[in-house]
Amino acid sequence: MQLHSFFNSSASYRVRIALALKGLASDYVPVNIRAGAHRDAEYIDRVNPSAVVPALVDGEFALGQSLAIIDYLDARHPEPRLIPSEPTLRARVLEFAYLISCDIHPVNNLRILKYLDAVLHVTPEQKDAWYKHWIAEGMAGVERMLVRHGQGPWCFGGAPTLADCCLVPQIANAQRMGCDLTLYPLSLAAYRHAxxxxxxxxxxxxxxxDYLGS
Known part of the structure; x- marks a missing residue:
């Protein structure tokens, strides 16, 4: 397998965690999204028509989108399972993962931040406020979900799931951007445990x- 990844992409980070949890080897193929490598015609045509990272290539099969990749890995390599098979726990883990991957991450990823800079010409202070606002909005929901349904020491019980694969990169990015996370003690506890x-x-x-620094 090949993993087309960028070191600082939280979506790529999710898949790297899943591969490591399952003990699956993959060839790391760097895609420098800061330099626009994800928009190269060859990458789009051969690997990922969505022009994003990550992408997994398994033989002749290529797949983008981190949650789809992790679901594929679960189907092909089911131990340890990251998306539980029991219906209610499965739904809970997916609810949590979607909150991070669909509500928090998309409004704060690199292409959005670049658009704020290059097209809307916001000030650095405005961009920082944008980022921190959406982190606060989303992490409040994450924390409420853990208060209501979390079981620890992982997000949902005694083993890591897709929920933890999504939480850890999101907290790491929020910390890197200087967000105050003290209001989310259960989230931080799960992160530190992970x-x-x-x-x-x-x-x-x-x-x-391909680490280039923060």
Whole structure:
């Protein structure tokens, strides 16, 4: 397998965690989204028509979108399962993962921040306020979900799931951007617990071959 990834992409980070948890080897193919490599015609035509990272290539099969990739890995390599099979727990984990991947991440990813700079010409202070506002909005929901349904020490019980694969990159990015996360103690506790696990540690941005610094 090949993983087309960028070290600081939180979506790529999710897949790196999943691969590490499952003990699956992959060839790391850097795609520098800061330099626009994800928009190269060859990458779009051969690997990912969505022109984003990550992308997984497994033989002749290529797949984009991190949650779809992790679902594919679960189907092909079911142990350990990251999307539970029990219906209510499965729904809860997906609800949590979608909150992060659909509500928080899309409004704060690199292409949005670049648009704010290049097209709308916002000030650095306005861009910072934008980022922190949407982190606060989203993380408040994450924390309420853990208060109501979380079971610990992972987000939902005694083993990591897709929920943890999504939470860890989101918190790491929020910390990198200077967001105050003190209002989310359960989220931080799950994050800190995860970072003690070798798979989560190995997937960190600063341990990737294309690491360029924050």
């Amino acid at each position: 970072m003690e696990h070798p798979a989560f540690d190995a997937a960190q941005p600063n341990k990737q071959p």
